[in-house]
Every structure is written in C-alpha cells, then in structure tokens.
Amino acid sequence: MAVVTTADWAIIISMASLAVSIAGFVWNIWSKFxxxxxxxxxxxxxxxxIGDGWEPAPRCISLSAVNHGPGEITIHSAIARPRWKWYRRKGRTYAMLNPLTNWPYNETTDGPFSGGLPKTLRVGETFDAHFIRSRRWFDRGDLIRFGFTDSFGRNHWAPMKHSKSVRAEIESDETLERFNSEA
Known part of the structure; x- marks a missing residue:
C-alpha cells in the first residue's frame, strides 16, 4: 500500500490550483473578448x-434602462415579476407591462410593444418607458420586481429599493387616492 507523503499532497494541491487558474483564465477570455x-x-x-397648460400636472411611473456596454442591445419588452412563493412548483411567472404611447401628451397604450418598444440601445444610450400611475398597478398580482427583457431572453431588473420607494410614494399620495376612488 502506498503512503501519501507531504510532497505528494503538495503536487496534488498544485495541480488543482493550476486547473482552477486555467479555468478562470479561459472564462475571462470567453466573457470579455x-x-x-x-x-x-x-x-x-x-x-x-412640468409645463404650460397642464393642470394638474401629469404623473407617471418611469422605468429607465441604460446600456453600459460593451455592445448594442435590444430591449424587447417591459416585465414585472410577482412575489415568489416557495410552495409553487411551476416556474416563475412574469407579467408584460403596457407602456404609454406618447406620455405626457397621450395617456393611452397600444399594448406591450408600444411606447417605443422594442428599442435598440447603443453604448451609453438610455430608454424610458412610462406607465399609468395607479395603486392598483402594484396590487395586481402582488408585483414586486420591474425591469426589461432583452432579445437574448435575459432579464434586467430595477433594484428593489426603487420599486419600494415608488410604491410608498404612490400609497401616500392623496390626489391619487381620490382618483382611484372615483374610478
């Protein structure tokens, strides 16, 4: 029976370190270049x-995307995700959001591909999608995450603190409370 010495352990650890280093190097080349x-x-x-002739001033929820590169990307649609429940066995469900067509001049939507979607963004470009500002918008399906999906099928989400602050501001708005009770 062979006995593993300290020198043998050093060679085994060195080979494992070499394998990890090569894998990291290959991954960096693959992902960067x-x-x-x-x-x-x-x-x-x-x-x-804010402008002349608007009384009261129109308000909306805005979802903005900025491309940080290194290449172009096409924003396909605006999406939202409800709170994840651990007892659901099926995959996650997403809601497609309907942006406003020409906010603030027109507060209507033509479906999920209105408001300039899909939009190709070059490096450094931004895109804003505007949505109706309503408390029911958050309550429908208990939506908590908001973002965009791109043409590769990847989801890009706004930070949770942004959606929480938007939700808190909408819930505390008295004029919105009056509008929702009349509807």
Whole structure:
C-alpha cells in the first residue's frame, strides 16, 4: 500500500490550483473578448411633467434602462415579476407591462410593444418607458420586481429599493387616492 507523503499532497494541491487558474483564465477570455454581454442598468421612479397648460400636472411611473456596454442591445419588452412563493412548483411567472404611447401628451397604450418598444440601445444610450400611475398597478398580482427583457431572453431588473420607494410614494399620495376612488 502506498503512503501519501507531504510532497505528494503538495503536487496534488498544485495541480488543482493550476486547473482552477486555467479555468478562470479561459472564462475571462470567453466573457470579455469572444462573447461579451452588454450590461443594462435599470431604474424605476415617479415622474411629473412640468409645463404650460397642464393642470394638474401629469404623473407617471418611469422605468429607465441604460446600456453600459460593451455592445448594442435590444430591449424587447417591459416585465414585472410577482412575489415568489416557495410552495409553487411551476416556474416563475412574469407579467408584460403596457407602456404609454406618447406620455405626457397621450395617456393611452397600444399594448406591450408600444411606447417605443422594442428599442435598440447603443453604448451609453438610455430608454424610458412610462406607465399609468395607479395603486392598483402594484396590487395586481402582488408585483414586486420591474425591469426589461432583452432579445437574448435575459432579464434586467430595477433594484428593489426603487420599486419600494415608488410604491410608498404612490400609497401616500392623496390626489391619487381620490382618483382611484372615483374610478
């Protein structure tokens, strides 16, 4: 029976370290030069239009995307995800959002591909999708995550703190409370 010495352990550990280093090097080359994926940063906020002739000033929820490169990307649709329940056995469900067509001049939507979607973004370009500002918008399906999907099928989400602050502002807005009770 062969006895493993300290020198044998050193060779085994060195070979494992070499394998990990080569794998990391290959992954870096692959992800940076062969198949680079653009990074999209998404943000969510409340917006208000300020100008002549608007009384009261139109308000909306805005979902914005910024392409941080290294290449072009096509934003396909705006999506939302409900709170994940651990006892669901099926895959996650997503909601397609309907952006406003020409906010603030027109507060209607033509479906999930209105409002300029799909949109190709070059590096450094931004895109804003505007949505109706309503408390029921958050309550429908208990939506908590908002973002965009790209042409590769990847999802890009706004940070949770953005959606929480938008939700808190909408829930505390008294004029919106009056509007929702009349509808």
């Amino acid at each position: 062969i198949y680079p994926k653009p990074k999209v940063r998404v943000g969510m906020s409340n917006k208000i239009a």
